[in-house]
Amino acid sequence: MSAVIDDHGHADHAHGPAKGLMRWVLTTNHKDIGTLYLWFAFSMFLLGGSFAMVIRAELFQPGLQIVQPEFFNQMTTMHGLVMVFGAVMPAFVGLANWMIPLMIGAPDMALPRMNNFSFWLLPAAFLMLVSTLFTEGGGPNFGWTFYAPLSTTYAPESVTFFIFAIHLMGISSIMGAINVVATILNLRAPGMTLMKMPLFVWTWLITAFLLIAVMPVLAGCVTMMLMDIHFGTSFFSAAGGGDPVLFQHVFWFFGHPEVYIMILPAFGAVSSIIPAFSRKPLFGYTSMVYATAAIAFLSFIVWAHHMFVVGIPLVGELFFMYATLLIAVPTGVKVFNWASTMWQGSLTFETPMLFAVAFVILFSIGGFSGLMLAIAPADFQYQDTYFVVAHFHYVLVPGAIFGIFASAYYWLPKWTGHMYDETLGKLHFWLSFVGMNLAFFPMHFVGLAGMPRRIPDYNLQFADFNMVSSIGAFMFGTTQIFFLFIVIKTIRGGEPAPAKPWDGAEGLEWSVPSPAPYHTFTTPPEVK
Amino acid sequence: MTRHPHVWMGLLLWSIFSQAQAAWTVNMAPGATQISNAVFDLHMTIFWICVVIGIIVFGAMFWSMMMHRRSTGQNAANFHENTRVEILWTIVPFLILVAMAVPATATLIKMYDSSESDIDIQVTGYQWKWHYKYLGQDVEFFSNLATPAEQINNQSAKGEHYLLEVDKPLVLPVDAKVRFLVTSADVIHSWWVPAFAVKRDAIPGFVNEAWTRVDKPGLYRGQCAELCGKDHGFMPIVVEVKSKPDYEAWLAERKAEAAQLKELTSKEWTQQELIERGDKVYHTACVACHQAEGQGLPPMFPALKGSKIATGPVADHLNIVFHGKPGTSMAAFGKQLSEVDIAAVVTYERNAWGNNKGDMVTPKQVLELKQAESQ
Numbered sequence: 001m002s003a004v005i006d007d008h009g010h011a012d013h014a015h016g017p018a019k020g021l022m023r024w025v026l027t028t029n030h031k032d033i034g035t036l037y038l039w040f041a042f043s044m045f046l047l048g049g050s051f052a053m054v055i056r057a058e059l060f061q062p063g064l065q066i067v068q069p070e071f072f073n074q075m076t077t078m079h080g081l082v083m084v085f086g087a088v089m090p091a092f093v094g095l096a097n098w099m100i101p102l103m104i105g106a107p108d109m110a111l112p113r114m115n116n117f118s119f120w121l122l123p124a125a126f127l128m129l130v131s132t133l134f135t136e137g138g139g140p141n142f143g144w145t146f147y148a149p150l151s152t153t154y155a156p157e158s159v160t161f162f163i164f165a166i167h168l169m170g171i172s173s174i175m176g177a178i179n180v181v182a183t184i185l186n187l188r189a190p191g192m193t194l195m196k197m198p199l200f201v202w203t204w205l206i207t208a209f210l211l212i213a214v215m216p217v218l219a220g221c222v223t224m225m226l227m228d229i230h231f232g233t234s235f236f237s238a239a240g241g242g243d244p245v246l247f248q249h250v251f252w253f254f255g256h257p258e259v260y261i262m263i264l265p266a267f268g269a270v271s272s273i274i275p276a277f278s279r280k281p282l283f284g285y286t287s288m289v290y291a292t293a294a295i296a297f298l299s300f301i302v303w304a305h306h307m308f309v310v311g312i313p314l315v316g317e318l319f320f321m322y323a324t325l326l327i328a329v330p331t332g333v334k335v336f337n338w339a340s341t342m343w344q345g346s347l348t349f350e351t352p353m354l355f356a357v358a359f360v361i362l363f364s365i366g367g368f369s370g371l372m373l374a375i376a377p378a379d380f381q382y383q384d385t386y387f388v389v390a391h392f393h394y395v396l397v398p399g400a401i402f403g404i405f406a407s408a409y410y411w412l413p414k415w416t417g418h419m420y421d422e423t424l425g426k427l428h429f430w431l432s433f434v435g436m437n438l439a440f441f442p443m444h445f446v447g448l449a450g451m452p453r454r455i456p457d458y459n460l461q462f463a464d465f466n467m468v469s470s471i472g473a474f475m476f477g478t479t480q481i482f483f484l485f486i487v488i489k490t491i492r493g494g495e496p497a498p499a500k501p502w503d504g505a506e507g508l509e510w511s512v513p514s515p516a517p518y519h520t521f522t523t524p525p526e527v528k
Numbered sequence: 529m530t531r532h533p534h535v536w537m538g539l540l541l542w543s544i545f546s547q548a549q550a551a552w553t554v555n556m557a558p559g560a561t562q563i564s565n566a567v568f569d570l571h572m573t574i575f576w577i578c579v580v581i582g583i584i585v586f587g588a589m590f591w592s593m594m595m596h597r598r599s600t601g602q603n604a605a606n607f608h609e610n611t612r613v614e615i616l617w618t619i620v621p622f623l624i625l626v627a628m629a630v631p632a633t634a635t636l637i638k639m640y641d642s643s644e645s646d647i648d649i650q651v652t653g654y655q656w657k658w659h660y661k662y663l664g665q666d667v668e669f670f671s672n673l674a675t676p677a678e679q680i681n682n683q684s685a686k687g688e689h690y691l692l693e694v695d696k697p698l699v700l701p702v703d704a705k706v707r708f709l710v711t712s713a714d715v716i717h718s719w720w721v722p723a724f725a726v727k728r729d730a731i732p733g734f735v736n737e738a739w740t741r742v743d744k745p746g747l748y749r750g751q752c753a754e755l756c757g758k759d760h761g762f763m764p765i766v767v768e769v770k771s772k773p774d775y776e777a778w779l780a781e782r783k784a785e786a787a788q789l790k791e792l793t794s795k796e797w798t799q800q801e802l803i804e805r806g807d808k809v810y811h812t813a814c815v816a817c818h819q820a821e822g823q824g825l826p827p828m829f830p831a832l833k834g835s836k837i838a839t840g841p842v843a844d845h846l847n848i849v850f851h852g853k854p855g856t857s858m859a860a861f862g863k864q865l866s867e868v869d870i871a872a873v874v875t876y877e878r879n880a881w882g883n884n885k886g887d888m889v890t891p892k893q894v895l896e897l898k899q900a901e902s903q
């Protein structure tokens with residue numbers, strides 16, 4: 001099968017990439033656009049990471065040393081926004097662009113011009129967002145959750161640019177999601193039935209539906225803010241008969257599905273990587289698909305677990321506690337399936353596998369603290385403390401970010417045609433692993449001891465763990481520049497990669513040569 | 529002293545150890561109320577459940593990582609489903625969660641029952657301080673951060689209760705059911721005292737209820753737990769729980785003070801007296817935004833030094849302090865400060881940092897303004 005495609009891909013030179021800068025500006029090729037998304041996401045990861053370094057440097061010791069509270073709040077806000085909307089989400093869209101057509105045997109994404117547009121909206125949005133840091137009055141300083149009225153009546157002038165930026169990101173995400181759905185539902189190769197699709201494709205299909213459902217809610221939320229700020233409405237202002245709590249309901253109706261948007265594609269990628277290096281088929285494919293769907297459904301009815309202390313009525317409180325506990329069941333199923341996939345396999349630990357195994361273990365730790373947070377009475381003590389910061393970094397850093405690293409190492413040979421340097425990859429893993437745990441594990445302790453989040457200064461009793469945490473953060477942060485070096489080295493040279501560099505790997509993407517030709521599957525492959 | 533060196537050594541070690549304990553705290557404290565103890569128990573139960581599940585799952589993974597490596601010559605098995613196991617690990621976690629939900633529900637119901645309180649206190653969040661009002665008692669006051677700026681800016685050594693100390697703590701009697709009516713005058717804050725397991729958002733336009741019944745007298749410290757702007761990290765909560773007689777004595781004292789304050793309003797003040805008092809008021813109520821030298825933090829917070837209003841007509845100056853400026857963080861201090869304090873702070877601002885207007889506002893003028901408003 002693959003031989004046929006090889007010949008075709010190289011026979012026709014008219015279909016090669018254009019030369020120069022315009023190749024990237026005008027491209028409609030899913031691989032080019034995937035590459036653009038991945039580089040954009042990585043640069044945002046470094047930018048958001050450098051904001052985190054400012055936060056950790058200020059928190060290295062008690063007292064105000066480096067920045068003033070006003071700027072500190074801008075740093076936490078920008079760090080959160082840039083990481084969520086600039087690093088994690090675009091990285092997953094990049095992976096989707098590269099891999100979904102290759103995995104389902106499609107020649108490209110279904111809507112290539114829209115694909116180009118949805119990418120190029122992002123640099124515009126972030127340029128605008130980040131530039132507000134240099135304006136008089138400063139950038140957004142109300143947290144990535146931008147609760148009203150802090151983000152409306154009491155906001156700096158730059159909030160209007162923030163709203164516009166969020167709109168652009170939202171449009172970009174919705175278009176990206178529509179593209180993914182259209183591609184998966186229409187362009188599968190003959191024989192690629194839904195239940196034969198790799199899990200990455202499944203989880204992205206479900207993620208895309210989540211995006212289409214909730215990004216408009218976010219857009220509505222910021223539009224109401226805009227109206228309150230500039231057009232005299234009072235959606236969120238109690239003084240005018242509005243309701244600040246309404247803001248939180250609307251925000252978290254978007255926000256909770258959003259956290260699954262940031263993790264489901266990683267679930268999918270890891271579900272390809274663990275079987276590959278265990279040399280054993282994924283355990284419970286069908287239950288994985290159903291568990292993902294169940295998680296996606298439940299993610300719509302748990303939003304108020306972020307609001308246990310705002311004073312919702314007792315029945316509401318109980319409902320959201322039970323629903324949240326329930327979501328642990330399908331999540332558990334996934335973890336058990338990954339562990340069973342490894343059981344009695346023939347395991348090797350190349351870099352993608354190291355990141356994938358760390359993903360399962362550390363994500364589970366984040367899941368455990370999530371389970372604790374679901375217990376509403378206990379959440380009265382956890383809410384808005386560093387325990388929560390620890391929790392969501394355990395699901396986001398070893399979850400989303402390690403999932404992305406695992407994917408990057410797994411598919412780099414396919415993208416570049418070269419093997420990455422295994423020793424350097426392993427070093428990157430171990431430094432990230434140690435740094436990440438040093439940075440985030442102590443946050444559980446200071447949180448339980450009573451340290452609130454989003455504060456630039458703290459009592460002496462929290463000093464020691466904060467110092468440890470900052471050291472870990474600096475270690476993790478610096479290590480990521482090393483990753484940049486590894487990737488550039490792999491692009492520029494290295495051992496040539498065969499079409500299928502991993503002996504245990506499965507899937508259509510390994511049937512095309514490495515690097516994948518500019519056009520693949522122009523005639524659909526036959527899937528048995 | 530020298531005869532028992534081992535005793536001293538022991539004490540030294542103990543003090544180092546206990547200090548280290550304090551600095552390296554890793555867990556929640558059980559707290560000082562029945563509810564906080566129940567919450568602590570829930571926390572520990574769910575924690576141990578997680579530990580057990582973790583040991584089983586991670587144990588299995590580490591076992592595979594050790595025993596099922598290719599380098600040990602392992603050949604991969606080929607199983608990829610097992611309906612019985614899959615049903616089992618859906619149902620067992622479900623049952624564990626149900627078992628966990630039962631005590632959590634019971635505790636939550638208790639936390640929500642704020643009926644039949646002995647004392648009602650209205651807690652209002654302001655940017656960036658707390659206001660306490662004892663309902664039906666004619667006692668109310670603000671509670672501000674007491675940590676000096678030099679400590680925050682590393683110009684002097686930090687005290688033990690750095691950032692967790694206030695000028696006037698909330699005072700409660702021991703063993704009485706106290707109901708808190710929590711609200712806010714500007715943005716959302718959250719009133720949190722870990723030892724009581726009470727955390728309630730203070731939301732403008734809403735009144736949230738919470739309650740506590742403290743078992744032991746003592747000092748309990750907490751912090752605002754919702755991002756509320758620049759000084760969110762600098763609005764601590766201190767609660768002093770006293771025995772019933774001590775509490776009554778304290779309450780009587782506060783009432784006497786309130787009466788005295790009324791007298792102060794009618795007293796004849798000199799400009800110098802007002803400036804001295806205004807200096808103190810300014811440095812608790814205004815300094816956060818307008819800064820120590822009146823230089824402000826433009827453009828968010830304007831300078832008062834040489835400002836048009838602070839050097840213009842008295843009436844305009846008094847007006848903005850009294851009514852605030854809606855839609856900005858400049859609050860209406862007419863509702864927050866006494867007549868004397870408003871007169872004092874305005875007089876101070878007009879004569880500090882080279883503003884040198886030489887004029888003054890008397891408490892009586894402020895009272896007249898207040899009375900004119902309430903008609």
Ligand code: HEM
Pocket residue numbers: 049052053055056076077079080081083084088142143144145389393396397400401439453454455456473476477
């Ligand atoms: C480079 C490693 C990272 C470090 C050292 C780090 C550090 C921190 C710290 C210390 C905070 C708490 C700030 C505060 O409450 O005062 C924070 C907040 C946050 N982080 Fe990270 N972080 C890192 C990576 C990430 C990643 C990869 C993501 C995710 C996608 C992320 C998402 C967030 C979010 C959403 C917040 C909340 C912001 C807010 O409070 O509004 N972080 N981070």
Ligand SMILES: [Cu+2]
Pocket residue numbers: 255256259302303305306
């Ligand atoms: Cu959530």
Ligand SMILES: [Cu+2]
Pocket residue numbers: 716717718752753754755756757759760761763
């Ligand atoms: Cu606050």
